[in-house]
Structures are given as structure tokens and as C-alpha cells.
Amino acid sequence: MSWRAPLDAVRFSLEVHGGLDPAMTEGILEEAARFAEQRLAPENRRADRLGARCEAGRVTTPPGWPALYRDWAQAGWNGVDLPEAWGGMGLPTRLATATMEFWTSACMAFALGPVLTQGAVDTLAIHGSDALKALYLPKLVSGEWTATMNLTEPQAGSDLGLLRCQAEPAGDGTYRIRGSKIFITFGEHDLTENIIHLVLARLPDAPEGTKGISLFLVPKILLDAEGRPGRRNDVACTGIEHKLGIHGSPTCSMIFGETGGAVAWLVGEPHRGLACMFTMMNKARLFTGLQGVAMAGRAFQHALAFARERRQGRAPGAGRTSSIIEHPDVQRNLLRMRALTTAGRALAHRAAQAIDLAHAGGPGHERAAERAALLTPIVKAYGSDLGCEVTSLGVQVHGGMGYIEETGAAQLFRDARITPIYEGTNGIQAIDFLLRKVLRPGSRLAEEMIAELAGTSHAARSAGLAVLAEAAAEASVALARATAWARAQGDATPALLAAASPFLRLFATGLAMGFMTEAAIVADQRCRAGEGSAACRHALADALYFAGNEAALLPGMVRAVMAGLPDPEFGA
Numbered sequence: 001m002s003w004r005a006p007l008d009a010v011r012f013s014l015e016v017h018g019g020l021d022p023a024m025t026e027g028i029l030e031e032a033a034r035f036a037e038q039r040l041a042p043e044n045r046r047a048d049r050l051g052a053r054c055e056a057g058r059v060t061t062p063p064g065w066p067a068l069y070r071d072w073a074q075a076g077w078n079g080v081d082l083p084e085a086w087g088g089m090g091l092p093t094r095l096a097t098a099t100m101e102f103w104t105s106a107c108m109a110f111a112l113g114p115v116l117t118q119g120a121v122d123t124l125a126i127h128g129s130d131a132l133k134a135l136y137l138p139k140l141v142s143g144e145w146t147a148t149m150n151l152t153e154p155q156a157g158s159d160l161g162l163l164r165c166q167a168e169p170a171g172d173g174t175y176r177i178r179g180s181k182i183f184i185t186f187g188e189h190d191l192t193e194n195i196i197h198l199v200l201a202r203l204p205d206a207p208e209g210t211k212g213i214s215l216f217l218v219p220k221i222l223l224d225a226e227g228r229p230g231r232r233n234d235v236a237c238t239g240i241e242h243k244l245g246i247h248g249s250p251t252c253s254m255i256f257g258e259t260g261g262a263v264a265w266l267v268g269e270p271h272r273g274l275a276c277m278f279t280m281m282n283k284a285r286l287f288t289g290l291q292g293v294a295m296a297g298r299a300f301q302h303a304l305a306f307a308r309e310r311r312q313g314r315a316p317g318a319g320r321t322s323s324i325i326e327h328p329d330v331q332r333n334l335l336r337m338r339a340l341t342t343a344g345r346a347l348a349h350r351a352a353q354a355i356d357l358a359h360a361g362g363p364g365h366e367r368a369a370e371r372a373a374l375l376t377p378i379v380k381a382y383g384s385d386l387g388c389e390v391t392s393l394g395v396q397v398h399g400g401m402g403y404i405e406e407t408g409a410a411q412l413f414r415d416a417r418i419t420p421i422y423e424g425t426n427g428i429q430a431i432d433f434l435l436r437k438v439l440r441p442g443s444r445l446a447e448e449m450i451a452e453l454a455g456t457s458h459a460a461r462s463a464g465l466a467v468l469a470e471a472a473a474e475a476s477v478a479l480a481r482a483t484a485w486a487r488a489q490g491d492a493t494p495a496l497l498a499a500a501s502p503f504l505r506l507f508a509t510g511l512a513m514g515f516m517t518e519a520a521i522v523a524d525q526r527c528r529a530g531e532g533s534a535a536c537r538h539a540l541a542d543a544l545y546f547a548g549n550e551a552a553l554l555p556g557m558v559r560a561v562m563a564g565l566p567d568p569e570f571g572a
Contacts, residue, residue: 002305003041005033005102006297009342012535016519017349018094025095028080032099035075039068040106047109047248048411052189054240059188059250065110069191073143077103078114082121086137093359094352100287101345104294108415109248113146113186115287119280120147120198124217127268127276132217135227136196146192149280150181150199150218150254158428160274161209165201165256167216167264176261177201177218180238180254183422187252188220188237194229195220198280199256199264200273207271215273216264218256234262245414281423282376286351288423289379292387293344295416299394300337302409306398307334324397333397336549337390339542343512343550344383350515351375370445374437377429381501382508384419385426391416430500433507435492438483446507450479453514460517465524468517471547475510478554482506482561495564506557513551516543 007029014020047062054060072078081096082088096118103111121140124133139145156162165179177199181187188195197218206212224230234257241251256262268276307325315326324330354375357368391413395402402409420426438446457472482503489496520543523536 003037003105003298003301005029005036005105006301007033008533008535009297009538010098010101010345012519012523012533012539013342013345013349014094014098016522016539017346017515018092018353020092020094025098028091028095029098029102031075032077032102035072035077036102036106039071040103040110043068043110043248044107045408045411047107048245048415049247051247052240052250054188054237054250054252057188057236057238058190059237059240059252060190061250062248065248066191068110069113069143078117078143079141082118082141083125083137086121086125086133086141088121088141092352092356094349094356097286097290097348097352101290101294101297101348104287104291105298107248108291108295109246111291112246112249113189113191114143115284116149116185116280117143117145117147119149119283120196122283123198123215123276123280124267126279127215128217129265129267132265132267135223136217136219139194140196144192145194145196146186146189147196147198148184148187149277149284150184150187150197151277152181152183154180154182158425160200160213163200163202163213165199167201167203167214168261169203170261170263173265175203175216175264175266176257177216177235177264178257178261180256182253183241184252184254186250187254188240189250193221197235197254198267198277200277201264203270210274212271213273214270215267215276217267218262218264222263234259244417245411246418282373284423285376285380285429286348286355288419289344289381289383290348292384292416292419293341293348295387295412295419296337296341296344296390299391299409299412299416300334300341302412303337303394303397304334306401306407306409310399310401312399324399330397333393335541335545337393337397338538339545339550340386340390342539342542343509343516343546344379344386346515346519347375347508347512348379348383350511351379367445370443371449374433374445374449377433377437378504378508378511380423381420381426381429381433381504382512384416385505387416387419388413426504427501430504431497433504434486434496434500438503438507439486446483447480449511450476450483453479453510456514456517460521463521463524465517465520468520468543468547471551472514472517475513475551475554478558479507479510482558485558485562498565499561499563502557502560506554506561509550509554509557513543513546513554516546519543 050062052061079088080091081093084090167175167177199216199218200213221229222233237252239253310324311321312324315322354368354372358365395409398409401407453476457469460469519539523539526532526536
């Protein structure tokens with residue numbers, strides 16, 4: 001079944017939640033949609049079947065991908081929001097978020113590589129030396145080279161304090177890296193001549209734990225005196241993982257320094273590598289949440305098309321076999337799929353807007369940065385969770401056919417399932433959100449956003465949208481109760497840690513209700529004026545569904561936050 005980029009829905013969301021003039025977004029979105037639909041989407045199923053392959057350390061992506069990637073990069077798509085000084089377009093992160101949704105919906109396995117390259121650009125632009133910027137940023141911004149993020153080791157998954165990879169000073173300003181890494185996305189491939197690895201490792205004088213980690217740049221191909229690719233560095237791929245999904249994306253095991261030491265350059269200050277890497281990880285987390293939204297959007301389209309074609313049973317009042325879309329339960333599933341997708345997209349666009357305002361450096365940029373930091377773990381966790389929920393619903397709408405690989409519904413579910421795990425598991429995101437964002441000493445941002453939610457309720461009531469006004473009001477009360485309870489718990493108590501995941505879900509649901517209500521107010525005004533598009537009608541319907549079915553659960557979610565762990569023996 002064919003997929004179409006959700007142009008109208010994304011345009012409307014960027015206007016309402018991102019504050020972007022449609023005239024600014026039009027050409028970019030249309031061209032991105034065209035490339036995604038015509039070039040990337042047709043590769044999705046074939047890439048899943050054929051996958052990436054590794055033979056004697058040489059990794060090949062699915063047939064045709066090197067040319068596909070070359071065309072994508074030469075069109076400038078890698079640099080949508082990257083600095084103009086290094087060859088990027090310098091456009092808002094909000095537009096990069098929209099285009100990344102298109103790439104991911106079309107073919108998630110393909111879109112993973114650019115996420116890491118763009119994050120590496122952000123990291124080098126902020127923390128790299130002038131020499132490293134001059135050598136590597138133009139090629140990375142253009143997409144001529146790609147980049148990776150090397151954190152995980154066999155004994156150190158999320159606990160980076162256990163890293164063993166070593167870095168020895170070579171006496172000439174460079175270092176020699178020795179050690180191994182696992183789960184490295186696009187760690188080796190045939191898309192580009194060079195791959196720039198950002199590697200976490202320990203210097204000889206490093207203290208224990210996360211405070212002893214430094215960040216290094218390790219190119220696959222070393223550059224000569226003129227900055228041109230020369231000899232191969234001492235870094236190799238030892239194999240790729242056989243995964244549940246995203247088969248076209250090679251997930252590599254890497255070894256550094258097998259024959260003496262991989263030549264590396266320090267990025268940032270010694271022992272401050274984790275802080276540098278978080279620059280890269282934060283963008284990756286925003287885009288990971290967006291991956292869930294993108295897969296949800298594709299699953300909705302897939303299920304909707306199937307429901308219109310598949311005939312089973314008789315709908316109420318029908319005198320013949322009906323298309324399953326005529327059955328109320330199927331309609332409910334489809335509406336939930338679309339409404340959750342809309343909610344996740346709204347959160348992602350609000351986070352991207354905050355990032356843009358923070359980068360602009362004008363009045364209020366510090367507050368915008370704090371808001372971006374608070375919203376990023378919400379987007380990552382809620383977006384990736386809803387991606388799994390919606391793609392699972394897509395399988396359900398297909399019925400038994402959804403459990404058969406040939407329909408394609410199962411692939412979407414398999415591909416989406418990684419998103420709550422990588423870039424920091426959602427449990428880690430929830431703890432970061434609660435302890436370091438909401439309860440950060442001196443911060444009252446959570447309470448400010450709750451007050452904004454109450455203000456949205458008043459605006460909805462004035463607009464005549466009583467149902468949404470009530471839902472937003474109840475959401476503000478629920479978030480206020482849970483936040484007050486969290487502040488009274490003290491620092492990182494077991495009860496607070498146990499509450500982190502339900503607390504994040506509660507907050508995400510409440511904020512989404514507020515954002516969707518704001519969109520519904522705009523949509524209702526346009527519909528009343530006779531200017532309402534399908535996107536406006538859907539925004540109204542999605543908000544009403546969300547109010548009656550998702551936000552309606554908020555009082556119970558507050559109780560879940562306060563419930564703690566009922567069985568202490570799990571800690572034994």
C-alpha cells in the first residue's frame with residue numbers, strides 16, 4: 001500500500017505549535033515530501049527483506065542505497081537546520097523536525113544515519129577546536145561523510161560509568177584509542193568514503209565513573225596534510241547485529257586499536273566528554289521521539305487503507321458485507337491512532353520551537369533553553385511509546401493479516417520497537433525528566449507550564465469549546481497535584497524513582513491535551529469562517545477524542561504516580 005507524506009497535518013502543526021509562517025515552509029516541505037514518497041518509501045519493504053550485510057568487516061547496505069543516499073545528500077537534505085557557515089541551510093530546527101518525520105515514515109532504517117551525522121555536527125560546532133571544525137564540518141554538513149556515536153560497550157549499556165575504552169596521549173597532540181564498542185548505528189557502511197566516529201574513552205589519569213570520560217574524534221580514513229582522505233585508521237567492524245527490525249540499518253560491533261591504536265583527537269575538555277556527547281544525544285532524543293510519531297503516522301495510513309478495502313461482517317444497519325472501516329470498533333482504533341500521532345507531533349514541534357528560540361539568543365532565550373530541556377525527554381519517551389502503541393494497533397486493525405509479514409503492518413511494529421530503548425531507555429528519560437528537569441533546584445518551569453494549561457482552558461471556554469475547556473482544566477489540576485506530591489518526596493527516594501515513568505506519561509498527556517486544545521481553537525475558528533481544511537477538521541476531531549479517552553485517564557494516572565512499588569521483594 002502506498003504512503004503519502006502527511007503534508008497538510010505537518011503544515012498545520014508547524015503553524016500552530018511551531019509558529020512558522022506557511023509561506024516559509026511550503027517549498028521545503030513539498031520537495032521533502034516528493035523525495036520521501038518517490039525515492040525512499042519504495043525502498044522500505046525491500047530493505048527490510050534484504051537488510052545490511054557484513055563480510056570480512058565490509059558492510060554493504062541494501063542494493064541501490066549508495067546512489068539513493070548520494071542523491072539525498074546532494075539535494076542538501078542533510079543540512080536543513082545546520083549552520084550556513086559550514087554549508088548548511090541554517091533553517092529552523094522545526095523544519096528539520098518536519099523533514100525528518102518524512103524521511104523516517106518513508107524508510108526508518110535509512111533515516112537513522114543522518115540523525116547521528118547531524119548530531120555530530122552540533123557537537124563539533126559547539127565543542128570542537130577550530131582545526132577540527134575546518135577539517136570535518138563541511139563534509140559532515142554536506143553529508144559527503146557520515147558520523148557515529150560510540151558510547152555502548154559490552155559491559156556498559158546505559159551505565160556509561162563502566163566504560164573501559166582507553167585513550168593514550170601520543171605526544172603530538174593526538175591520542176591512540178583502544179577498546180571495543182557495540183550497537184553502533186551505521187558504524188560501517190558503503191554510503192560514503194569516510195565515517196567520523198565520536199568515541200567516549202578514558203585518559204590514563206581519568207577518575208572513576210562518568211566524571212572520567214572524554215570525547216574523541218576518530219575518522220575511519222585519516223586525512224593527509226591537504227585534508228584529503230589518506231590511509232585507513234586502526235578501526236574496524238567485527239560484525240553487525242541481527243535485529244527485530246530496521247534491518248537496512250547496520251548496527252555494528254566496532255574495535256579500535258587492534259593493530260596499535262586508532263588515531264584520535266580530543267573534542268572539548270579532558271574528562272568532560274559526557275557533557276559534549278549530550279549535545280549530540282539531545283538532538284538524537286528529539287528525533288527518536290519523532291521516529292515514534294513518524295512510524296505511528298505511517299501505521300495509521302496503512303491501517304486506514306486496509307480498513308477501507310477489507311470486507312468482513314456487517315456494520316450496524318448494513319444489509320451486506322461491510323468494509324471493516326464501517327465497524328465502530330475499527331473506527332475507534334483508527335481515531336486513536338491518528339489522535340496519538342497528532343499529540344506526539346505537537347509535543348515534538350513545541351520542543352523544536354523552544355530549541356530555535358534558545359538558539360536565537362534574544363530575550364528569553366535562557367527560559368526557552370530550559371523549556372527545550374524539559375520537553376526533550378517527554379518527546380523521546382512519549383513519542384517512542386506511542387509509536388509502539390499505534391503500530392501495534394495497526395496490526396490489530398489488520399486482524400490476522402496484520403500478523404503476516406506480507407501486509408507490511410508487522411514491519412512497522414518491529415521497526416518502531418527499538419525507539420523506547422535506544423538513546424537512553426524511557427525509564428532513564430523519565431528519571432531525568434522528573435529529577436533534573438521538574439525538580440531542578442530553583443526551577444518552577446513545570447508550574448509555569450501547568451498555569452499555561454489552565455490559561456488554555458479559559459481560552460477554549462471563551463471560544464465555545466466547553467468539552468476541551470473542561471479537559472484542559474482537569475489536566476492542569478492533575479499535573480499540579482502530581483507535581484506538588486513529587487516536590488514533597490525529597491531527593492531520589494524509592495517512591496519518587498518508582499513514580500518517574502507514570503509521572504512523565506501523566507505530564508506528556510496533560511501537555512498534549514493543552515497543545516491540541518490550542519490547535520482546536522484555531523481549527524474551529526477557521527471552520528466557522530468557512531476556511532477549514534481537512535487538517536482543521538482532523539485537529540478538532542483528534543482533540544475531542546483525546547479529551548474523552550486519553551486525558552480522561554489523568555486522575556487515575558495521578559493515583560498511579562503516588563502508588564509507589566507494591567512489592568518490595570523485587571529489590572531483593
